[in-house]
Amino acid sequence: MPLSSGAHVLVTGGAGYVGSVCATVLVEKGYRVTVVDDLSTGNREAVPPAAEFIEGDVLDAAPGVLADDCAAVFHFAAKSLVGESVVSPAKYWSGNVVTTLRLLDLMRAAGVDNLVFSSTAACYGEPETVPITEDAPTAPTNPYGASKLTIDNIITSYANAYGLGATSLRYFNVAGAYGSVGENRAVETHLIPLVLQVALGARDKILIFGDNWPTADGTCVRDYIHIRDLADAHLLAASSNIPGVHRIFNLGSGDGFSVRQVVDTCREVTGRPIPAEVAPRRGGDPATLIASSARAVSELGWNPTRSDITTIVSDAWAFTSALGDRAHFARR
Numbered sequence: 001m002p003l004s005s006g007a008h009v010l011v012t013g014g015a016g017y018v019g020s021v022c023a024t025v026l027v028e029k030g031y032r033v034t035v036v037d038d039l040s041t042g043n044r045e046a047v048p049p050a051a052e053f054i055e056g057d058v059l060d061a062a063p064g065v066l067a068d069d070c071a072a073v074f075h076f077a078a079k080s081l082v083g084e085s086v087v088s089p090a091k092y093w094s095g096n097v098v099t100t101l102r103l104l105d106l107m108r109a110a111g112v113d114n115l116v117f118s119s120t121a122a123c124y125g126e127p128e129t130v131p132i133t134e135d136a137p138t139a140p141t142n143p144y145g146a147s148k149l150t151i152d153n154i155i156t157s158y159a160n161a162y163g164l165g166a167t168s169l170r171y172f173n174v175a176g177a178y179g180s181v182g183e184n185r186a187v188e189t190h191l192i193p194l195v196l197q198v199a200l201g202a203r204d205k206i207l208i209f210g211d212n213w214p215t216a217d218g219t220c221v222r223d224y225i226h227i228r229d230l231a232d233a234h235l236l237a238a239s240s241n242i243p244g245v246h247r248i249f250n251l252g253s254g255d256g257f258s259v260r261q262v263v264d265t266c267r268e269v270t271g272r273p274i275p276a277e278v279a280p281r282r283g284g285d286p287a288t289l290i291a292s293s294a295r296a297v298s299e300l301g302w303n304p305t306r307s308d309i310t311t312i313v314s315d316a317w318a319f320t321s322a323l324g325d326r327a328h329f330a331r332r
């Protein structure tokens with residue numbers, strides 16, 4: 001079900017980091033984009049000016065948007081903090097699972113049968129082997145990952161029963177920036193923006209949680225994907241969804257980077273010392289998390305061209321340094 005040029009699409013959570021970049025690329029490709037976001041974690045300025053923006057609850061806004069010749073839904077709106085999900089699971093079962101279930105029913109009622117869902121590689125939990133492929137066992141270790149896996153299972157049943165054409169994309173660490181859109185959260189947990197905040201002087205140092213892991217340099221190894229490459233995958237998915245089929249693709253570099261490699265690259269790119277301190281390991285941290293994107297490359301035709309660590313950090317630094325005092329982070 002290819003999307004025709006100028007088609008109307010709904011982007012939920014389109015003021016967030018990933019959603020806003022996807023919305024920006026959709027606008028650039030000539031689609032008519034409506035973004036719905038309650039701005040609880042998103043930034044109004046990240047929404048592309050050419051998109052229609054509705055501030056509010058997705059379920060309140062969706063019926064009108066879906067009825068307006070909507071051809072596809074890109075669903076990013078979600079609660080996404082792992083730690084918070086452990087202490088406040090109700091927020092994740094309600095905000096993620098219940099909201100998505102109701103959105104799917106609204107899509108059915110409106111006859112919209114094309115969905116791209118922002119899932120997560122956290123569905124796999126602690127992997128038995130790396131890189132992680134789509135047939136790996138799913139055993140999420142927190143309510144956030146469990147909520148996303150539950151949604152994936154719901155989507156599969158809706159595809160089988162109601163003819164929904166859908167793709168779930170599972171990925172770990174998205175980083176980098178695209179033009180004027182990058183990571184700018186009030187609560188930041190991702191390594192690269194945290195390290196760059198140290199480079200800016202907004203933080204005193206970066207903590208490295210353990211340097212005795214069974215990896216090449218003793219620090220954890222993680223997967224990183226450039227945000228623009230990720231947006232490309234979402235567009236490819238929407239343009240190739242098949243009625244009655246729910247596809248799941250992992251998106252990853254296939255070759256992770258250690259914490260120490262990331263910090264060293266940030267020093268090289270910024271030209272700043274960036275103090276780092278080794279801290280005790282965090283409970284539940286696996287040594288290595290890398291996702292295989294071989295299936296996405298083969299079946300979607302995905303061709304990530306920006307996901308080397310230097311390009312990712314360089315683009316993130318250009319965004320972060322330009323943002324300066326307008327960023328959400330507090331000095332500490």
